[in-house]
Amino acid sequence: MSILEVKDLTVSFRQEGKVNMAVKGVSFTVDRGETVALVGESGSGKSVTAMSTVSLLGENATVGGSVTYDGAQMIGASEAELQRVRGNDISFIFQEPMTSLNPLHTIEKQLAESLMLHQAIAADAARGRVLELLEKVGIRDAESRLSSYPHQLSGGQRQRVMIAMALANKPDVLIADEPTTALDVTIQAQILDLLVELKESENMGLLFITHDLGIVQKLADRVCVMKDGEIVETGPTAEVFSNPQHEYTKTLLSARAGGVPTPVSATAETILTTDQLRVWFPIQRGFFKRTVGHVKAVNEASLSLRAGETLGIVGESGSGKTTLALAIMRLIASEGGINFEGRDIRDLSTKALRALRKDMQIVFQDPFGSLSPRMSCAQIIAEGLGVHGTDGGDPRDKVAAVMEEVGLDPATMDRYPHEFSGGQRQRIAIARAMILNPRLVVLDEPTSALDMTVQVQIVDLLRDLQQRYGLAYLFISHDLHVVRAMSHKMIVMQHGDVVEAGEAEALFTNPQTEYAQTLLAATM
Structure with missing residues (x-):
């Protein structure tokens, strides 16, 4: 008998007088020592299904069907029974610790x-x-x-x-909800190996929720593909991957950023150079805050970037990737040379820097956290026009034009961030940067919070904009498949040092340092 059995599960939510069906007749089982993967894009019902197993949903949720753990019915069980099971017999690992x-x-x-x-x-x-x-x-x-x-x-x-x-508490069932999405590839590989080892040693059932089919292929015995609250395909992992039957499964399996960036013109001008750029944070101790050492966040990084070129920056968390980009943007203090468009900007005053800010823009990792929930899409995108004094003409016309350019419907410009999907919110963040016609754009993990199919769309959009306007990109990511699809050149960082640098494709095919080899091997 299966340790966990879900049969004809339905979940609906009451919101503002309306009833929305989130899960529609889902059925699957998990046996001891088995890994079952629930896969699908955001909003497909994966997490809602998992949380329904031990009634972790809010009071506005109505749950129907059957969920049995070791033969005992969980739907409608008393609070005392559910508390005994939660964290003891059925445990959860969530995405963001x-x-x-x-x-x-x-x-x-x-x-x-x-x-x-x-x-x-x-x-x-x-x-x-x-x-x-x-x-x-x-x-x-x-x-x-x-x-x-x-x-x-x-x-x-x-x-x-x-x-x-x-x-x-030695659970019988472990439910892991996107437990590796926010982790670097090497850490991700370690966590996955650990889960497999623990599942086998403890003879647990593992329900693994993810949108990353590469992980599923390595980890799962069986896979259930969810779309719009329903399981559209299920079966042994090898069978589903080798011979998918449903069109949606085929779309998911083919959704991986690929291709190569457009070659850079031989006559392209150099936009950015750094010379032994260094960011050291002092360690201060005692009543008088004496400096007793330094955290060497970035240690003598030298790089160059041309118009129309992408420099990929990779490395584990804490390696100095984002710190390097922030120093280049003059958002944190640094030592060493920073030359932007032929001008040394390291010692420029705040006032002098403001004139350059419109030419140096940044797109952040989290498209929801980086957008003000109190501003409409039009206000968010147009904000920079007012700040930089380039607001001649009707700002709404400019907003409409840039929205069309990034694949958004201008008719939605008066909506607020929560009314858009994750991919649409990232397009808004890109539009906010592009409306100022920048020369350099820092892209700090711009696809890591997105589903695979949306990642492909954003990568295609960024490459298209680069080709049209000759944009220079600093592309920071721990997803090396996306880095390979975007980058002309690449640097590998470890503990603040640039340990390897060169043409992206050459570095991917023949890394020279042991650290780069380990990092690249974790994605293969």
Whole structure:
């Protein structure tokens, strides 16, 4: 008998007097020692389905059908029964550990709390079990981490703590909801290997939710493809991947950024150069805040970038990628040379810099967090026109023109960010940068929060805009497939140092340093 069985599950939400169906008749099972993947784009119903298993949805949700754990019905179960099952028999790992962990509690307290709640272990006895769990999930020097708070750990370490919390009570079913999306490729590979190892050693059932089919192919025994709240295709992973039956599955499988960027003209002018650019943050101690050392965030980075060219910047979290870009944009202090359009800008005053800002724009990773929820699409896109004094003519005409250019309907310009999809919000962020006709655009993880099919659309859009206007891009990403599709040149960063640099394709096919080889191997 399956440890978890979902049959004819339906979920609807009541919002402003309307009823919206989010899940429509979903059925699947998870056996002990088996990995079942739920895949599909954002809004397909994956997470809602998972959270329905132990009634984690809000009061405006109506759940129908059947969900049984080890033969016991979960839908309609008492709160006491659900609390016994949650975190004990069925555990969750969520996508963003920073929002799932309590920022006010130490790692030890958060892990011990689960043990004391479900297993009635005394606080002094819980410490040994906490250490055992942290060591099991690969936290080095675990004892020194017990008193750490979530913000003091890296993304990969925080996710390992989340896994330790999920495993604390030896669950029968582990539900992992996009647990690696925000992680670098090397950390992602480590977390996936860890989940496989733990599933086998603990004989757990694993329900893995993701939009990344590359992960599914490596990890899952069976796959269920969801679209618009329904499972449109299911079967053994190898079978679904080799012979997909549904058109939507075929679309998902083919959705991977590919191709190559348009070659740069031999006569293209150099837009940007840096000479031994350095960003060191002082470590200050004592009452008088004496500097006792430095965090070497960027250490003597030299690069050049021409019009119409993309420089990909890759490396793990904390390697200095974003710090390097912010220093180039003069948004943080640095030492060394920064030459933009033939002019040394490192010592320019704030007033002098403002005139250059319209030529240096940035598009951020999170298209929702970087857009003001209180401003309409038109206000967001047009804001820079007023700031930089280039607002001659009707701003709405300019907004309409740039919206069409990035593939948005100008008729939607008076809507607010929450009324757009993730891909549309990223197009708004791109339009906000492009309306000022910049020469240099920093793209900081612009596709990592997007579904695969939307990633392809954004990459195609960025390449098209670059070709039309001769834009120079600094492209920061941990998704090396996207970097390869976008970049002419590439630099690899580790601990603030540029450890390898060169033509992108040559670096992908024949990396010279051990770190670059490890980084690239993690995506193959």
